[in-house]
Amino acid sequence: MSLTGYGQTGPLRELPGHDINYAAIAGLAAISGSSNGAPSYDSGLPVADMAGAMFALTAVLGALLKRAKTGEGEHLDVAIADSLLHWMTPRLGARMNAPALDADGFRRHLHARPGYGFFQAGCGRWLALGALETPFWKRLVLALELDACATPAFEEFAYRCEHAEQIARVLRERFAQQQRSFWLDRLQRFDVPCSPVNDIDGALVEEQFISRDLIGDRGEGPMVRFPARRRP
Missing domain, CATH: 3.40.50.10540 (Crotonobetainyl-coa:carnitine coa-transferase; domain 1)
Incomplete structure (x- = not known):
């Protein structure tokens, strides 16, 4: 080959x-x-x-x-x-x-993706938001109590794309009002796609990866195991 x-x-x-x-x-x-x-x-x-x-x-x-x-x-x-x-x-x-x-x-x-991006919380830490589709967008509006965005017009994806910069500004202001842990907990309870922005060290101790036995150690430092898992 x-x-x-x-x-x-x-x-x-x-x-x-x-x-x-x-x-x-x-x-x-x-x-x-x-x-x-x-x-x-x-x-x-x-x-x-x-x-x-x-x-x-x-x-x-x-x-x-x-x-x-x-x-x-x-x-x-x-x-x-x-x-x-x-x-x-x-x-x-x-x-x-x-x-x-x-x-x-x-x-x-391609980059006009309302409700989709990285946002800094009030504690200075970052989170990733993926509320791109309308069902996720509607849950996001409820989770963040964005009354100004709770209109039928904003439920149209094309309309949100036209106002992507405005939406991003509103989200930046809202996320700055609380710590990241508060927002992640609230967004997850509303079933909105979100995640913490980890650095490499943070990724290696992320509970999700630990629970899936993805992180190993051969004595010379951490390693990532093959990601496919056999299930009965």
């Missing part, structure tokens, strides 16, 4: 590259850019490398099954850039549904 940046064919096959290059050529950096039009690739993870590795694994498993049935092997050609472009498929569909928008307009369209 060959796992390379641009694959065994094509005009870029001999060119070296890093994650940032594959994100750029596959269109990810452009849609991840800021409102001023500058591209961005600040995920904190080597997403392109991970995409290539996942497709390489899938291809190898498929080839092993084929060999078991036919006795024939094959040379697999996996390109990291190709893999990341494949992961762009959901955004390709969105682009087809918005042909009139230019690149900047399409990026703003």
